[in-house]
Amino acid sequence: MAVVLVLVLIVVGSVLFHFLSPWWWTPIASNWDYIDHTIIISFWITGIVFAAVVLFMAYCVFRFRHREGNRATYEPENKRLESWLMIVTAFGVTALLVPGLFVWSRFVTVPSDATEIEVVAQQWQWSFRLPGKDGKLGTSDTRDVTADNPLGVAPKDPNGQDDVLVEAADLHLPVGKPVKVLLRSIDVLHDFYIPEFRAKMDMIPGSVTYFWFTPIRTGTFQVLCAELCGQGHPLMHGVVVVDTEQDYLAWLGQQQTFAQLSAPPQSGSANQPPGKIIASSLGVAANSKLSRSAQ
Amino acid sequence: MSVILVFLLVIAGFAGWWLSHQRLTAKPWLEQGLAGDFVGFDRSALPTAKIGLGVFLAVVGCLFSLFTSAYFMRMGLPDWQPLPLPRLLWLNTGVLVLSSVALQCAVVAARKGQIDNVRLGLATAGFTTLAFLVGQLMAWRQLTGDGYLLASNPANSFFYLITGMHGLHIFGGLVGLGRTSIGAWNGARPERLRLSVELCAMYWHFLLFVWLCIFALLAGWAATFIDICQRLLT
Amino acid sequence: MVDVTPADAIPPAEVGEVELYHPHSWWTKYVFSQDAKVIAVQYSATATAIGLVALVLSWLMRLQLGFPGTFDFITPEAYYQFITMHGMIMVIYLLTALFLGGFGNYLIPLMVGARDMVFPYVNMLSYWVYLLAVLVLVSSFFAPGGPTGAGWTLYPPQAIMSGTPGGQDWGIILMLSSLILFIVGFTMGGLNYVVTVLQGRTRGMTLMRLPLTVWGIFTATVMALLAFPALFVACVMMLLDRVLGTSFFMPAIVEMGAQLQHNGGSPILFQHLFWFFGHPEVYIVALPAFGIVSDLISTHARKNIFGYRMMVWAILAIGALSFVVWAHHMYVSGMNPYFGFFFATTTLIIAVPTAIKVYNWVLTLWRGDIHLTLPMLFALAFIVTFVNGGLTGLFLGNVVVDVPLSDTMFVVAHFHMVMGVAPILVIFGAIYHWYPKVTGRMLDETLGKFHFWVTFVGAYLIFFPMHYLGLMGVPRRYAELTDMTIMTESARHLNSFISIMAFTVGFAQMVFLFNLIWSIRHGRGAGGNPWRATTLEWQTPQTPPAHGNFGKELPIVYRWAYDYSVPGAKEDFIPQNVPGDFAPSREPA
Numbered sequence A: 001m002a003v004v005l006v007l008v009l010i011v012v013g014s015v016l017f018h019f020l021s022p023w024w025w026t027p028i029a030s031n032w033d034y035i036d037h038t039i040i041i042s043f044w045i046t047g048i049v050f051a052a053v054v055l056f057m058a059y060c061v062f063r064f065r066h067r068e069g070n071r072a073t074y075e076p077e078n079k080r081l082e083s084w085l086m087i088v089t090a091f092g093v094t095a096l097l098v099p100g101l102f103v104w105s106r107f108v109t110v111p112s113d114a115t116e117i118e119v120v121a122q123q124w125q126w127s128f129r130l131p132g133k134d135g136k137l138g139t140s141d142t143r144d145v146t147a148d149n150p151l152g153v154a155p156k157d158p159n160g161q162d163d164v165l166v167e168a169a170d171l172h173l174p175v176g177k178p179v180k181v182l183l184r185s186i187d188v189l190h191d192f193y194i195p196e197f198r199a200k201m202d203m204i205p206g207s208v209t210y211f212w213f214t215p216i217r218t219g220t221f222q223v224l225c226a227e228l229c230g231q232g233h234p235l236m237h238g239v240v241v242v243d244t245e246q247d248y249l250a251w252l253g254q255q256q257t258f259a260q261l262s263a264p265p266q267s268g269s270a271n272q273p274p275g276k277i278i279a280s281s282l283g284v285a286a287n288s289k290l291s292r293s294a295q
Numbered sequence B: 001m002s003v004i005l006v007f008l009l010v011i012a013g014f015a016g017w018w019l020s021h022q023r024l025t026a027k028p029w030l031e032q033g034l035a036g037d038f039v040g041f042d043r044s045a046l047p048t049a050k051i052g053l054g055v056f057l058a059v060v061g062c063l064f065s066l067f068t069s070a071y072f073m074r075m076g077l078p079d080w081q082p083l084p085l086p087r088l089l090w091l092n093t094g095v096l097v098l099s100s101v102a103l104q105c106a107v108v109a110a111r112k113g114q115i116d117n118v119r120l121g122l123a124t125a126g127f128t129t130l131a132f133l134v135g136q137l138m139a140w141r142q143l144t145g146d147g148y149l150l151a152s153n154p155a156n157s158f159f160y161l162i163t164g165m166h167g168l169h170i171f172g173g174l175v176g177l178g179r180t181s182i183g184a185w186n187g188a189r190p191e192r193l194r195l196s197v198e199l200c201a202m203y204w205h206f207l208l209f210v211w212l213c214i215f216a217l218l219a220g221w222a223a224t225f226i227d228i229c230q231r232l233l234t
Numbered sequence C: 001m002v003d004v005t006p007a008d009a010i011p012p013a014e015v016g017e018v019e020l021y022h023p024h025s026w027w028t029k030y031v032f033s034q035d036a037k038v039i040a041v042q043y044s045a046t047a048t049a050i051g052l053v054a055l056v057l058s059w060l061m062r063l064q065l066g067f068p069g070t071f072d073f074i075t076p077e078a079y080y081q082f083i084t085m086h087g088m089i090m091v092i093y094l095l096t097a098l099f100l101g102g103f104g105n106y107l108i109p110l111m112v113g114a115r116d117m118v119f120p121y122v123n124m125l126s127y128w129v130y131l132l133a134v135l136v137l138v139s140s141f142f143a144p145g146g147p148t149g150a151g152w153t154l155y156p157p158q159a160i161m162s163g164t165p166g167g168q169d170w171g172i173i174l175m176l177s178s179l180i181l182f183i184v185g186f187t188m189g190g191l192n193y194v195v196t197v198l199q200g201r202t203r204g205m206t207l208m209r210l211p212l213t214v215w216g217i218f219t220a221t222v223m224a225l226l227a228f229p230a231l232f233v234a235c236v237m238m239l240l241d242r243v244l245g246t247s248f249f250m251p252a253i254v255e256m257g258a259q260l261q262h263n264g265g266s267p268i269l270f271q272h273l274f275w276f277f278g279h280p281e282v283y284i285v286a287l288p289a290f291g292i293v294s295d296l297i298s299t300h301a302r303k304n305i306f307g308y309r310m311m312v313w314a315i316l317a318i319g320a321l322s323f324v325v326w327a328h329h330m331y332v333s334g335m336n337p338y339f340g341f342f343f344a345t346t347t348l349i350i351a352v353p354t355a356i357k358v359y360n361w362v363l364t365l366w367r368g369d370i371h372l373t374l375p376m377l378f379a380l381a382f383i384v385t386f387v388n389g390g391l392t393g394l395f396l397g398n399v400v401v402d403v404p405l406s407d408t409m410f411v412v413a414h415f416h417m418v419m420g421v422a423p424i425l426v427i428f429g430a431i432y433h434w435y436p437k438v439t440g441r442m443l444d445e446t447l448g449k450f451h452f453w454v455t456f457v458g459a460y461l462i463f464f465p466m467h468y469l470g471l472m473g474v475p476r477r478y479a480e481l482t483d484m485t486i487m488t489e490s491a492r493h494l495n496s497f498i499s500i501m502a503f504t505v506g507f508a509q510m511v512f513l514f515n516l517i518w519s520i521r522h523g524r525g526a527g528g529n530p531w532r533a534t535t536l537e538w539q540t541p542q543t544p545p546a547h548g549n550f551g552k553e554l555p556i557v558y559r560w561a562y563d564y565s566v567p568g569a570k571e572d573f574i575p576q577n578v579p580g581d582f583a584p585s586r587e588p589a
Ligand code: HEM
Pocket: C058, C059, C061, C062, C065, C083, C084, C086, C087, C088, C090, C091, C095, C150, C151, C152, C153, C412, C416, C419, C420, C421, C424, C462, C475, C476, C477, C478, C502, C505, C506
């Protein structure tokens, strides 16, 4: 009989936990509240099913537990019941899927007025590139990566010369403007993930992936890497600051372009060798790797 | 992944056909007793070993379909440079066909109980198969000699990988062929011998078929063929 | 109604030439044995032993996550090695091996009424190759650089690069070799399981009279035979990339400032191959569990499984569909986003046959005569955890919901619930159920109850709250949760709580192990059929079944596996090999 009690407690406890516990998603900061709504729908449908199945089971165990002289009924199947259950299930699943696919089609359709920006990942830091005055990002190639050109921007491409590079520093974005985030990696898989924005996507060396969103409130948000990328993975944080238009322009004015950065003689501090930042935080482990790869 | 999906569809077809003969819609709780009409459903009349080999060949087919799928996916990427196939492969194909034919003759002979011809067939098959393997190795040497190294281009990598895998399977088959031959010379029971010869033949025919597909793939005909089909469809 | 042949008109059941192998010495009887029952025990023991390693690794990880900074020896490197070995061992070397190699070997011949597997020699080889695979895997703990830390998915490029533990050392090479060996060994065993079901069935054992356990293991094996080659291909190609410098999966890469030799390869290609195996793998673990749990519920509720035909069809449908959903693991991998529509749809379609199975288990309880034995308790616990994990699967399969949740603790909670806890609970239930057949003695009931409650409640308390960490955005595979703005103080406390529960659950497994060993000698004698079950393995003349399983003559099967509480019959069960017509005269409404 303890089972019956525990089964009921599991349902009640899980529901209470869901509503009362302090652990819930972070306040949203992008247009993807659609996703949150879909999650809420999913919670309702699945929650009801879970409670129904487990409570029904508890009832069965309570009602039909073995007592002296009991005998089970002989009931091989019940076509009607089974068909009904199948139909109801199919209906529930459709109710989950349809809104989901609807939101997905928004997710994969980038609005035409979205600004392209680029995020470049490497073990284990984030860099960013914004289009310059011409509004276009220059092409890039991992093969073009050198100590002076850590992001691998194609040196010959005129579109790339005025691109703004933000190497291993914070990215700023203006609030309310849709952005298409182009994602690139020069070594392994990474994943650009900001919990408050809800969206994420892997970055794959050798190709460019993307997603889009519109920041809807100002603030400072932490970037997390969400794809295992080696031992520095848990420390691969970054910062995205969503600014008002004015603050954003002020910040943009202080950034340097590709042409400025690659023009000799070097100025600024942006051309650290890759890996240096993480080396300090990972201590000995990464240093030994560094010295090994330097040999 | 379309190649493997097509392959699995074929397998599913077989499975579905077989299942459709198993009265999956029967209501087993209404059927007590050992009614005469169940007997046919107990098992297949084919020898168990053949069914076992059949299942194994399905797995092998799956393996090569997956290599083919990977091949097509990797081929679409820009750094792919097809490599010229050595002429020798034509000869090797001929030799492999010969060994398959030899085994088929051995099967016929075994069914007729002509032990001498069985031995002849097995020996021919063994030697031609060895010749095939040597030929493949020579083709590899020729390619490396011409500078088509394993790691220098994905087309080369796939060539060595797939032909190597096929060669390994042939090599494994030689073990079975060897055991059959020992039986043939040491006077195994005729029906046992017949079964093992048939199994060998089945394996060889299948690997010949796989080889022909691989050859078409590596020579680029498979890609052209798919291209044409796609154009016809659109 | 079908005609019934009188029993005495039936020829002896010995069919075909059964070339039963006979052991001649102690070595061939207990070590290099070709008897499926011995092989089953060997498989199970090896899987349990390596599973214990995985369990200890999970404690170490939980130590780090629950009490960050306290244990210096768990560096990020070590953490990733633990996570990888834990995941890979649990999924492949424990669950797959135990369900198919262990239960498959023991139950298939007995349940279908065969003397042994059809290819006993190959069956024996299968175990030894598996053992070799396990040894190679274990050896990587002692290799220079330690085991690989690439995550159980082994995604390239990082799996074979120096930023990952074992990537440029031996770890990854040993891991790939071990997997290749495992697949070779499994294929040998798998051929046996499939062909034995096809050809080894005794007279009268039509497909629709098979117990669902056999259906589950059979379908899972067919799937495994077709899915493992994908992992094989992926492993071989990665091995070539790592050892011989090819570029199947490796694109142009700059590592620590230096250009690597590779060029142009596609990491996504690996992911497709991996998940083409990986998703069916989930069902390879789940289907045997489905089958076994059906039989546990039916036997211990003294009632036929509800909707047997639907159950069989659902198993087949799930088996087939699970080959066209693999890319739901890749929604945020950067593949063509339009694939999402297709794979979300197929994934949610699978939910329908799966749900039907759940309904039928629960409906079997309805108007049953439920004996709350240990196997039944574990079966009930399985339903709870499986339903819970299956429902969160609907979140992750629904492509857009997966975007925020993928690669977070939500995923960890989901798959532990559905393919960790749920199948393991079935394994426990199955062990309590069949242990009497294997050893002739019952497991101790009191220890068993303790084991059950701690495991079930504990595991639920570990993994249910974990979903909410994922909802907050806590990523998975994080060796350190420091400096994270989303990690609130209370979330840290929750993590400590989860860790404490994990140790508790782990401790209960030690009690279980003790019970397993202690009861071999001290357990209560069981008799041949302690659960009064109908299936053939309980009808053997000896317990434990002797070599050849069934004495002189093979049993003849006269009925399906679920004749419990048949109206008009004296007992509440009629074994499959008992002739006579007790059919209810009408088809029940
Ligand atoms: C009490 C039992 C268990 C505990 C406490 C446990 C704990 C953990 C922990 C802490 C992680 C790492 C999570 C992360 O940081 O991302 C993990 C990963 C994993 N576990 Fe378990 N686990 C248990 C049982 C199982 C079982 C039975 C399975 C079998 C399916 C399993 C399969 C996995 C897999 C596949 C991973 C992922 C590894 C990876 O990310 O590469 N675990 N587990």
